[in-house]
Amino acid sequence: MKMGITVKGSFRFTKKERITQPQDFRRVMKLGRRHASRDFILFIQKNENTFHRLGIVVKKEIGPATFRNRMKRYIREFFRLHKHQIKGSYDIILMVKKGCSFNRYQEAEGELRRLIL
RNA sequence: CGAAGGGGAGCAGAUGGUCGCUCCUCCUGAUAUCACGCGAAGCGGGAAAUGAGGAGGAGAGGAAAGUCCGAGCUCCAAAGGGCAGGGUGGUCCGUAACACGGACUGCCCCUGUGAAGUAGGCGCAGCCGCCACUUCACGGGGGUAAGGAAAGUGCCACAGAAAACAUACCGCCCUGUGGAGUAGGCGUAGCCGCCACUCCACAGGGUAAGGGUGAAAAGGCGAGGCAAGGGCUCACCAGUACCCUGAGCGAUUGGGGUAGCUAGGUAAACCCCACCCGGAGCAAGACCAAAUAGGUUCCGCUUCCUCCCUGUGGAGUGGCGGCUACGCCUACUCCACAGGGGAGAUAAGAAAAGCCCAUUCAAAUUUGUCCCGAGGCAAUAGCAUCGGGACAAAGGCGGGACGGGUGAGGUCGCUUGAGACCCUGAGCAAUCAGGGCCCUAGAUAAAUGGCCAUCCUCCCGAUUCCCACUGAAAAGCGGGAUCGGGAUGACAGAACUCGGCUUAUGGUCCCCUUCGAAAA
RNA sequence: UGGGGGAUCGUUCAAUGGUAGGACAACGGACUCUGACUCCGUGAAUCGAGGUUCAACUCCUCGUCCCCCAG
Numbered sequence: 001m002k003m004g005i006t007v008k009g010s011f012r013f014t015k016k017e018r019i020t021q022p023q024d025f026r027r028v029m030k031l032g033r034r035h036a037s038r039d040f041i042l043f044i045q046k047n048e049n050t051f052h053r054l055g056i057v058v059k060k061e062i063g064p065a066t067f068r069n070r071m072k073r074y075i076r077e078f079f080r081l082h083k084h085q086i087k088g089s090y091d092i093i094l095m096v097k098k099g100c101s102f103n104r105y106q107e108a109e110g111e112l113r114r115l116i117l
Numbered sequence: 118c119g120a121a122g123g124g125g126a127g128c129a130g131a132u133g134g135u136c137g138c139u140c141c142u143c144c145u146g147a148u149a150u151c152a153c154g155c156g157a158a159g160c161g162g163g164a165a166a167u168g169a170g171g172a173g174g175a176g177a178g179g180a181a182a183g184u185c186c187g188a189g190c191u192c193c194a195a196a197g198g199g200c201a202g203g204g205u206g207g208u209c210c211g212u213a214a215c216a217c218g219g220a221c222u223g224c225c226c227c228u229g230u231g232a233a234g235u236a237g238g239c240g241c242a243g244c245c246g247c248c249a250c251u252u253c254a255c256g257g258g259g260g261u262a263a264g265g266a267a268a269g270u271g272c273c274a275c276a277g278a279a280a281a282c283a284u285a286c287c288g289c290c291c292u293g294u295g296g297a298g299u300a301g302g303c304g305u306a307g308c309c310g311c312c313a314c315u316c317c318a319c320a321g322g323g324u325a326a327g328g329g330u331g332a333a334a335a336g337g338c339g340a341g342g343c344a345a346g347g348g349c350u351c352a353c354c355a356g357u358a359c360c361c362u363g364a365g366c367g368a369u370u371g372g373g374g375u376a377g378c379u380a381g382g383u384a385a386a387c388c389c390c391a392c393c394c395g396g397a398g399c400a401a402g403a404c405c406a407a408a409u410a411g412g413u414u415c416c417g418c419u420u421c422c423u424c425c426c427u428g429u430g431g432a433g434u435g436g437c438g439g440c441u442a443c444g445c446c447u448a449c450u451c452c453a454c455a456g457g458g459g460a461g462a463u464a465a466g467a468a469a470a471g472c473c474c475a476u477u478c479a480a481a482u483u484u485g486u487c488c489c490g491a492g493g494c495a496a497u498a499g500c501a502u503c504g505g506g507a508c509a510a511a512g513g514c515g516g517g518a519c520g521g522g523u524g525a526g527g528u529c530g531c532u533u534g535a536g537a538c539c540c541u542g543a544g545c546a547a548u549c550a551g552g553g554c555c556c557u558a559g560a561u562a563a564a565u566g567g568c569c570a571u572c573c574u575c576c577c578g579a580u581u582c583c584c585a586c587u588g589a590a591a592a593g594c595g596g597g598a599u600c601g602g603g604a605u606g607a608c609a610g611a612a613c614u615c616g617g618c619u620u621a622u623g624g625u626c627c628c629c630u631u632c633g634a635a636a637a
Numbered sequence: 638u639g640g641g642g643g644a645u646c647g648u649u650c651a652a653u654g655g656u657a658g659g660a661c662a663a664c665g666g667a668c669u670c671u672g673a674c675u676c677c678g679u680g681a682a683u684c685g686a687g688g689u690u691c692a693a694c695u696c697c698u699c700g701u702c703c704c705c706c707a708g
Binding site for chain 2: 011013014016017018019020021022023025050051053055056057058064065066067068069070072073074076077078080081089104105109
C-alpha cells in the first residue's frame with residue numbers, strides 16, 4: 001500500500017521541479033555541459049538538491065503557439081516518465097531547435113531517449 | 118439523384134480505463150488564526166529550503182488569431198471651448214457604441230421570360246421559321262468608401278490640331294493683292310486693257326459640320342437656314358437645373374411644364390460641406406517589500422493690495438467717583454504698531470498631450486550690501502532708526518539634464534457580464550420587452566496532455582460475397598459488405614473584458630441558380 | 638501581451654500616379670604574354686491578393702514576413 005503510494009506520487013511533475021527564474025536559466029546555459037541532437041540542445045548541470053529540475057526553451061521562431069505548447073507537453077511528459085532513470089540530481093534545460101517538426105509523441109520520445117539516457 | 122457556384126444554420130469525433138497538469142471547496146491530524154522554511158513582502162501541503170494523507174468539482178475557440186474598428190474599466194486634478202489632426206459619408210431603423218447589422222432606394226454586373234427592331238447568319242422559290250445582336254418591360258441573384266467636379270486649386274504621360282477661359286494644324290468659305298490660263302463678254306484692226314471664271318502663292322478674317330490619335334474630343338439624328346458652317350432655328354430622343362402635382366417618415370420616384378441649350382474625368386489628389394473623436398493603455402493602475410546617494414548640476418520665479426480677530430499705545434464720546442484739575446472702566450468709534458486667521462489680485466510654472474483660450478492648483482520667507490529720502494544725536498566726517506529702490510546669499514516653489522540603487526519580487530486588478538440557455542410577446546428583419554433558470558477557465562518559463570481498448574469518418578489493398586451496366590462467353594467497370602494496414606483526423610491555444618469585421622479551416626444539414634441522368 | 642515602423646535586381650540605396658534608375662556583385666567582350674585596374678555591353682526586381690483610376694512601387698483594404706520600443 002505504501003509502496004503503491006510512493007510509486008504513484010513519483011511520476012508527478014510539480015512546480016518545484018521546474019526552472020522558472022531567469023538567473024537559473026542563465027547559470028545553467030552558461031556553466032552547464034552542453035549536448036546536441038538533431039532537434040534538441042541539452043544543457044545539464046549538477047545542483048544542490050536531491051532531485052532533478054527541468055526547464056524548457058522554445059523560441060517563437062519554432063512555430064505557432066499550438067506547436068510550441070505541444071513540444072513543451074511532450075518534453076514534460078518524457079521527463080515525468082523517465083526522470084528516475086537519470087542518476088544524481090541535475091538542472092536540465094532543453095532547447096528546441098528550429099527545424100523541428102514532430103507531430104507524434106513517439107517520435108519525440110525516441111530522440112529524447114537517445115539524447116538523455 | 119449527381120456535379121458546379123452562391124447563401125444560411127449548427128458541430129468541432131464519441132465512450133471507458135489509467136498515468137499526470139492548473140484552480141477551487143471540504144475532511145482528519147500535532148488548537149492549520151500554529152510551527153518551520155524561503156533575505157522580506159507574501160507564499161509554500163510533499164522526492165525540495167519544509168509537517169500528510171484523502172474526497173469532490175471545474176478546466177480553451179468559432180475563430181481564442183490578425184489587432185482592423187467600436188466600447189466598458191483604470192490613470193492622466195476636473196474632461197470645458199477653439200484651431201490643427203484623424204475618421205465617417207444614400208435614407209430610415211437597431212445598438213452602450215461603431216468603419217457593425219437589418220430593411221429600403223439609386224447605380225453597375227450576371228441571368229431568365231416576353232415584346233419590338235436589324236442592311237447579320239442558316240434553312241426556304243418566297244411568306245416565314247430558327248440562331249445571333251440591340252433596345253425596352255418584368256423577375257431572380259450578386260456587388261456597391263454611394264455627399265460635393267455649375268466654390269476654388271492641381272493633374273490628365275505618349276499620341277493628337279486641340280486635354281478644358283476651348284483651340285485654328287489640315288480641310289471648307291469670304292475679302293484683298295500678285296501671278297498664270299481661258300474656245301467667255303466689252304472696247305479695239307491687232308498687240309493690249311477692263312470685267313467674269315478657274316488655278317496657284319501671300320495677307321486678313323469666318324467656321325467646329327469632317328479629320329489619322331487617345332482611356333476620354335465639347336449632346337445624338339434629321340430638316341431648314343447659311344458664303345461656308347454652327348442648337349443658329351425647329352421636330353424627336355438623351356441629359357441637367359428649376360417650378361407645380363401624386364406616392365413615401367425619408368433617400369427616391371410617377372406625371373406635367375419652363376429654361377439654357379451642355380456642364381469631360383479625377384475628391385481611395387488638395388480641398389469644401391455635414392457629423393463624430395481629449396490622451397494613454399491591465400506592461401493601465403493601487404498596495405506591500407527589498408535596495409540606494411531624500412545625490413550632482415543648470416535655468417526660471419520668489420510681487421502686491423484689502424478685510425476680520427486679539428493685544429498695546431493715543432484721541433474722542435458715554436458711564437461712575439469727584440468741588441476744579443483729574444483718575445478708573447464692564448462699553449463704543451477712529452488712528453498707529455505687533456501677532457494670528459481667512460478672502461481677493463498678480464505670478465515662475467503645472468494639469469497638457471501638437472497649439473491657443475477659459476478654468477483650477479501653485480512658493481511668495483529670512484539675512485546682508487549699496488543708493489535715495491525723512492527726522493534724531495552730532496556737526497564738513499560719522500552713528501543708529503524708519504520708508505522706498507537695486508543687487509546678492511540662504512531657504513522655498515517649478516522645470517531640464519546627468520547620476521545612484523533594485524533586477525525582472527509579491528498581492529490585488531482577475532472574472533457576474535451591454536452574460537449564457539429556454540418560453541412568451543412586439544417587429545418584414547436587425548433587435549427589443551417580460552418571465553423562468555444557471556454560474557460556466559483564470560494560468561504567469563505560462564495549466565487541457567500521454568498511453569490502451571471499442572465505435573464513427575477518410576485513404577490504400579484483397580475477396581470465397583451481393584447488386585446494376587456492357588458483352589455470346591471469358592471478362593471489364595461502378596457501388597455495397599467483410600478482412601488487413603494506415604491517417605489518429607481541418608484551422609488552430611485564453612493572457613483585463615465585451616460587441617463587430619477580416620483572415621485560416623474539416624465534416625453535416627437546409628435553400629436558390631445552372632448543367633447532366635432517370636421516371637411520369 | 639500592448640504600441641510603432643518597414644518590405645524595390647543576388648546585396649545596398651533612389652524614383653511628383655505616366656518607359657522602374659544607379660552603385661557593388663555576376664556573365665560576355667576589349668586591353669594584356671597572363672592576371673589586376675580600366676572601358677564597352679548583357680541579364681536580373683516593386684512581398685502576395687483585391688479595389689480606386691485611362692494608368693498604381695506610389696492611393697485604399699485584407700493577408701504574409703521582418704525590425705524596433707515598452708516592467
